[in-house]
């Protein structure tokens with residue numbers, strides 16, 4: 001209990017700096033500095049630089065800017081329009097109609113982009129006008145988009161999983177494989193919800209689609225070919241073991257440049273815009289990671305993580321109780337923090353706890369991603385809500401309410417993961433066993 | 438006024454150059470990874486490839502810090518600031534004050550850390566055996582640029598009432 | 614006073630266990646006057662940062678794989694000259710000769726040496742039987758250091774650069790077909806899923822060394838210095854025994870899981886040692902007079 005005061009100071013400074021609007025990376029540095037000054041006589045600044053240099057020059061981290069760059073290139077090509085043209089004929093006859101293009105489109109785009117916001121803007125820009133024109137209920141359009149775009153985080157490639165893998169020193173490739181099945185299950189759950197709503201809701205009266213013959217549908221599918229090629233190259237190279245996550249990211253950048261060139265949308269302008277956009281975004285994440293690495297050093301010196309882990313261990317929670325406690329903890333955290341920050345901020349404390357409980361760290365990575373996905377759509381701070389606000393002009397609370405069903409589906413998803421842990425662990429355990437395996 | 442405009446243009450160009458340098462290092466990461474794959478497929482070794490990629494990663498981040506700040510790409514929680522309404526200036530003053538202090542402190546110790554590597558003749562532990570102070574220059578320069586950017590925006594905030602950062606929302610959230 | 618002691622390997626690794634015992638030995642021995650708190654798994658500073666952290670007083674004491682720093686001073690790599698020694702006993706003999714020189718080198722880096730513990734000896738993992746060094750020709754061989762890259766060159770193996778974190782994946786996909794490491798690595802990574810043979814060639818035995826910041830050391834009372842030195846001696850002996858026991862355990866596990874585990878034939882061993890002489894000569898070029906004195910003294914005994 002002697003740690004109550006230090007924890008109190010930490011939390012106070014953290015909330016003061018973060019809450020008052022200081023940039024996240026710098027706020028973390030400030031908190032870490034306060035911790036070092038109070039709890040150890042070691043030179044705070046020198047130790048900070050040792051730690052920050054080694055975390056910033058990490059080779060594993062190089063996959064991050066590359067995947068961001070790939071997303072930036074795709075966002076600036078005609079690829080997104082093509083995807084709607086290719087997908088919509090197949091969705092029109094499903095219960096719920098073209099709302100499914102939101103979900104399927106996000107799922108597909110999630111497989112080439114590591115970012116939820118990139119997924120949301122790309123899919124939303126093409127689908128919202130089309131769906132509105134056909135009089136689909138607005139809450140349905142907005143809600144599914146907000147929810148399904150978060151699949152960008154779970155279906156590989158995933159920035160959150162890269163950051164998680166780097167933080168806990170687990171194989172990013174394994175984490176990526178672990179995300180595939182849960183991502184697809186979550187997408188199916190979203191689609192199931194849409195189907196149910198289309199039957200039960202009396203607001204659901206969209207303009208019916210003109211009939212299209214099978215041949216015509218097939219013909220339209222040619223628009224999907226470029227995306228499918230890119231997915232095959234990026235994901236295939238990883239799963240077949242030809243490339244590491246970093247190398248797959250390099251494949252992705254080159255592949256999307258080739259696609260853009262083939263479409264004629266690669267110009268000096270789009271190239272340099274995509275490059276500079278990627279540089280800005282990765283610098284933003286790098287600053288947060290730098291702050292977080294210093295904070296975790298500071299936490300190590302204070303002994304708080306060890307103390308907290310001891311405290312929670314002394315509660316003798318069962319595995320299930322611990323998971324439930326963490327679920328609540330992360331949902332609360334997710335209201336205020338973005339996903340990557342909440343992962344790096346807490347893993348120093350949480351990792352020993354889950355290791356002590358014998359919880360599989362790959363499985364836990366997927367659990368974290370689902371919870372972080374929820375954070376994307378919970379007010380007051382949820383990136384998808386911000387982006388949708390900018391895109392549709394709706395009030396924040398309208399968008400947040402539209403997204404509540406998606407939030408609940410994700411809570412259900414956590415329990416699905418608890419009951420069927422194999423969803424996350426089967427693929428990484430069983431692919432690439434190799435000869436004699 | 439003309440002098441102020443010239444200074445403004447010089448500083449913005451300064452941040453932009455940082456961003457361009459960073460983008461060149463991003464391209465270098467891509468090149469190194471491709472070369473390493475080619476080497477592996479043809480039975481050659483690219484000694485120290487992963488170390489070089491790591492240095493480029495650091496350079497691609499540090500050089501772009503100031504540029505990203507100038508474009509409002511660094512994330513922060515602006516809830517309270519928005520809530521302050523017409524008193525927002527005081528909130529911004531607090532944020533830029535803290536930001537300037539921390540970034541200056543960061544730059545100071547980055548240079549010191551760079552000096553330590555130089556004084557102890559620290560060498561990379563990988564196959565490349567690079568003297569560590571060389572790649573660490575990107576950290577020293579990048580953090581100084583960030584500190585300069587913070588001082589710049591703080592001064593502007595105090596004297597003109599606005600920090601001059603415009604935020605592109607989509608840009609800010611691509612990281613998620 | 615409280616000293617934080619960063620360590621790079623997991624808490625369950627025998628090096629970390631020995632370190633924890635050492636820490637409580639010092640804490641008890643000084644009556645709590647000097648408390649040492651270990652931080653395993655790189656949870657404070659990671660492996661690559663530990664030496665710098667202790668040199669500059671960011672941590673007062675730490676443990677590090679010494680040969681990782683041989684770029685800075687070839688003497689730190691004296692425990693990793695390929696095929697110079699071929700057993701725990703020979704290795705200990707070499708180390709006792711080299712220690713004064715290593716201590717001096719550490720002192721120049723503002724560090725005081727306390728104790729060190731060898732890793733299990735490095736053996737050769739292969740995907741087929743190997744009776745002659747010719748068999749290495751064209752085999753995809755993991756090169757991760759200057760020494761292993763040189764070995765690939767000398768044997769005609771195809772060097773493939775694979776980081777430790779990606780070893781399992783590289784083996785599973787056939788990117789690498791052979792590598793040098795201890796039996797412990799094979800046990801940890803379940804190498805029997807991918808490769809068939811392990812040859813005990815005892816190529817070298819790298820050491821983890823524990824060192825104290827020199828200024829902090831000089832500020833200690835004589836009593837505290839004695840306690841640390843005594844606890845260090847106990848830890849070194851305990852660690853050596855643990856390393857020997859662990860070697861036997863992991864080799865048994867490799868066998869149990871269907872790998873062929875045997876000592877290399879005399880013919881092959883002779884060829885490897887010939888290669889070792891080339892590499893020892895190269896090491897001597899970088900290690901100067903001190904290096905020559907060590908190797909001469911070792912061979913002269």
Ligand code: NA
Nearest residue numbers: 110113152157
């Ligand atoms: Na994704």
Ligand code: NA
Nearest residue numbers: 334375378381
């Ligand atoms: Na949220």
